[in-house]
Amino acid sequence: MTAGDPRARDTSVDTIQRELTAFARRARATAARLHPELPLVSYTLLAHIDDQQGCRATDLAGHYMLDKSTVSRQIAALEKLGLVERRPDPDDHRVQVLHPTDAGTETLAATQGSRRAAVRDRLADWSEEDLNRFADYLLRYNSAH
Amino acid sequence: MTAGDPRARDTSVDTIQRELTAFARRARATAARLHPELPLVSYTLLAHIDDQQGCRATDLAGHYMLDKSTVSRQIAALEKLGLVERRPDPDDHRVQVLHPTDAGTETLAATQGSRRAAVRDRLADWSEEDLNRFADYLLRYNSAH
DNA sequence: TCGAATGAGTTGTACTATACAACCAATACC
DNA sequence: GGTATTGGTTGTATAGTACAACTCATTCGA
Numbered sequence A, B: 001m002t003a004g005d006p007r008a009r010d011t012s013v014d015t016i017q018r019e020l021t022a023f024a025r026r027a028r029a030t031a032a033r034l035h036p037e038l039p040l041v042s043y044t045l046l047a048h049i050d051d052q053q054g055c056r057a058t059d060l061a062g063h064y065m066l067d068k069s070t071v072s073r074q075i076a077a078l079e080k081l082g083l084v085e086r087r088p089d090p091d092d093h094r095v096q097v098l099h100p101t102d103a104g105t106e107t108l109a110a111t112q113g114s115r116r117a118a119v120r121d122r123l124a125d126w127s128e129e130d131l132n133r134f135a136d137y138l139l140r141y142n143s144a145h
Numbered sequence C: 001t002c003g004a005a006t007g008a009g010t011t012g013t014a015c016t017a018t019a020c021a022a023c024c025a026a027t028a029c030c
Numbered sequence D: 001g002g003t004a005t006t007g008g009t010t011g012t013a014t015a016g017t018a019c020a021a022c023t024c025a026t027t028c029g030a
Helices: A006-034 A040-051 A056-064 A068-080 A102-122 A128-142 B006-034 B040-051 B055-064 B068-080 B100-123 B128-143
Strands: A082-088 A096-098 B084-088 B096-100
Touching: A006 A102, A006 B006, A006 B040, A006 B055, A006 B068, A006 B100, A006 B128, A040 A056, A040 A068, A040 A082, A040 A096, A040 A102, A040 B006, A056 A068, A056 A082, A056 A096, A056 B006, A056 B096, A082 B096, B006 B040, B040 B055, B040 B068, B040 B096, B040 B100, B055 B068, B055 B096, B055 B100, B068 B084, B068 B100, B068 B128
Parallel strands: none
Antiparallel strands: A082 A096, B084 B096
């Protein structure tokens, strides 16, 4: 298989697809190990809400390609746990702006700590350049289309 | 943030974690769009079985960090669909060796075609070198520990 | 300016994915 | 030969998800 051979691309493409999928399949187990107290999806949405200070349910659904009903229930669960609060949007009464509560921010900080430690561990022997490039590739891949 | 600053590493690590998670959250929706006839996990396991010609349920559980009961049910579903068959292992009567049936191989080929096309599309403007490196990074990340 | 179309969110319902525990059967190891 | 281990199934419970039908608020067009 020489350089420029279309099969070389296909091999890489297949590997990328396979490895991304394997990662996705394992994500739940990893999350359960790292923060058994906070379900995986709840954690993800809470992190996004915190990151985007003041996002809407629809934004979450769009970002993660989830149905709005799914997000609605997830938010309800997070609210019940006291981790997220809804604020009415004065400009558009259909909208609820989501914010982490103090408890939410704390919980997130704690679990984010252990998550980051785990990922950092796993990436401990990577050069800074490789980390950077890997991060860029993922961003580029995810932002396509 | 200068080079060598530990925070530079953390930024990359956070991005990697965030983007991998985002990908994982979207995987189901993507799969549903690409092959509505074959549920995501079924597809993944079938692909692995095909790849590893003759693997055991336990191997699947190990590879994807799933409980053996989960795998057992998934295999049962694939068998019911006529996509996988179990062959007894003559050396160890506890073991069932899993193989794709002809129908399984066909189904896989069809869906794999559309999947690969989608990924290839999304990676169309990547240089071969970038593809290669991205694939390597993913392999390296997934094989850690 | 009113009625239709659109958009945000909720709720009913159903199904997939998953884990844990208890179990059975075959094998391996003293 | 008895005990521990391993591969797999089944019962049960829960998370995660989609789709459809709904409500309420907003916008837009005639």
